[in-house]
Amino acid sequence: MSLKHAILTLLETEEGSGYDLLKRFKARLGFFWNASHQQIYSQLKTLHSDGLIDCTLEPQKGKPDRKVYQMTQAGHDALIEWLENPVKVDKVNDAFLVKLYAGHLLDKPKLKAELAEHKEIHQRMLGTFLTLEQQYLALSETKKRPFELPYLTLRRGILGEQAWLEWAKEVEAFLN
Amino acid sequence: MSLKHAILTLLETEEGSGYDLLKRFKARLGFFWNASHQQIYSQLKTLHSDGLIDCTLEPQKGKPDRKVYQMTQAGHDALIEWLENPVKVDKVNDAFLVKLYAGHLLDKPKLKAELAEHKEIHQRMLGTFLTLEQQYLALSETKKRPFELPYLTLRRGILGEQAWLEWAKEVEAFLN
């Protein structure tokens, strides 16, 4: 599973509490891997009981202890091993396409309305990605360096969303 | 869940046995919804026990009975209801991007090799899609009509794969 290894990747860079990791996950990997907070907390528990990460308790006044997770050697090894073995090609399961395929059972206005909703979401995503890209491109060459690979994942998002929106135009043309 | 409704969509057009449906599923919906034969057989069972599909047994010599499934009114209603309510935007969970994000932990040749494997798969997919597109485009206008919506789902596949391959060029440029 990749979620485990995505979390290990984050911990490889820096330790953190569940919530820290959740936020870092959403901000950095969330564009190409969706995971709920429940999933992340429960994976942290599993990773810990498998010895791939350590956990230190930081007492807090009033609040319950803060659990800070950090990488172990076993975790590092597991991550490297995962990286060295091929992953499966992204599996697509797109409910909207199922619906479009069955679109003859629905009237065009309803299809159009739903297309418009999806389009808005994709446009918003693209906007977010383009903003992030501008931030990256504004950096000096040396400052870019550590973000080169993340930037490539961002490019995937940009090209993917642009392609989706191009396609949406074709669908709109048909529905009009 | 969309798998249920994808199967109902197939049955809306024509009845069939589990294996019939499996093949039709792979040929028509398989490009945007991946499901194993086990999943399809088990969903048929559930759909049947929920009364959304009927099942008639066709005795066969030597072989076990052929179970032929067909739509019920309840199934049709459930499909329409599903179609009328919005579906969620396609969720992306792309393990290769997780790996690329963590690529600094791996040497470039290994990343390049894996990229090449994925590229080959995407190229093959695109090839398949383009062949199907040629077949569609060769039809007369009247014969095209019933495949207009499926064709749009095919276009999604084409534009999606092209975008992936464009992106792969950027990644290759970086890795070289």
Add this chain to the structure above:
DNA sequence: TCTGGATATGCAATTATTTGCATATAAAAA
């Protein structure tokens, strides 16, 4: 001061998917 939202954490049940196994026939290829 009350209220709502962000912060911060998790359990439990259900649903969906994957993986491994299992069986049996028929046709085609070696």
Add this chain to the structure above:
DNA sequence: TTTTTATATGCAAATAATTGCATATCCAGA
């Protein structure tokens, strides 16, 4: 004639993901 490939089905266990619920704090604004 043996082996492989396609046809044709499915169960069971494990893993992954979703959904619903639950708790408790802190801070800002009405």
